Amino acid sequence: xxxxxxxxxxxxxxxxxxxxxxxxxxxxxxxxxxxxxxxxxxxxxxxxxxxxxxxxxxxxxxxxxxxxxxxxxxxxxxxxxxxxxxxxxxxxxxxxxxxxxxxxxxxxxxxxxxxxxxxxxxxxxxx
Numbered sequence: 001x002x003x004x005x006x007x008x009x010x011x012x013x014x015x016x017x018x019x020x021x022x023x024x025x026x027x028x029x030x031x032x033x034x035x036x037x038x039x040x041x042x043x044x045x046x047x048x049x050x051x052x053x054x055x056x057x058x059x060x061x062x063x064x065x066x067x068x069x070x071x072x073x074x075x076x077x078x079x080x081x082x083x084x085x086x087x088x089x090x091x092x093x094x095x096x097x098x099x100x101x102x103x104x105x106x107x108x109x110x111x112x113x114x115x116x117x118x119x120x121x122x123x124x125x126x127x
Contacts, residue, residue, distance in 0.1 A: 003029040007124040014078065014116055021075030035074060037125040040118050042070055052107045057098040061090035064110075078113040086110055 003018075011018050025032045048063035064087045071079040086106040090098060 003033060004124060007120070010120045010124070011075075011117075014120065015113075016117070017075040017077050021073075024073070024075075032074075033125060036121055039070070039074060039076075040121060042067070044070060045114055049107075049111070052104065055095060055100065057090050057093065057095045057103065060103075061087065061093075064090060076113075076117050079110065079117060082106065082109045082113055 008018050022029065022032055025035075044063045044067040048060055048067055051057070051060035051063055064083050068080060068083045068087055071083065086103065089103050089106055
């Protein structure tokens with residue numbers, strides 16, 4: 001299955017690096033689409049949200065770090081960039097040392113771009 005041009009355009013217009021990502025996937029659209037299709041089911045985002053809400057920043061860090069790897073591999077650059085800032089804010093800090101206001105502000109940015117991409121993926125790859 002080849003990537004639909006409209007889908008590719010939507011991804012790129014929202015900041016995804018489709019070209020470089022396809023190179024990582026050896027130019028195989030079908031495999032890239034398969035992994036994009038699985039992305040909405042990845043638990044790291046939901047777990048990150050639950051831990052952010054609970055103020056459990058050490059666990060949130062683990063989820064954010066895992067999510068960073070997933071979105072990096074998928075070329076979802078805007079999510080990657082935002083979650084990277086959150087990862088750095090949470091890295092090696094006890095809960096009391098985290099700037100909760102800053103961490104939550106970064107979490108809101110992650111949510112915004114994540115939801116944009118999930119909507120695009122769900123619109124183009126039936127779950």
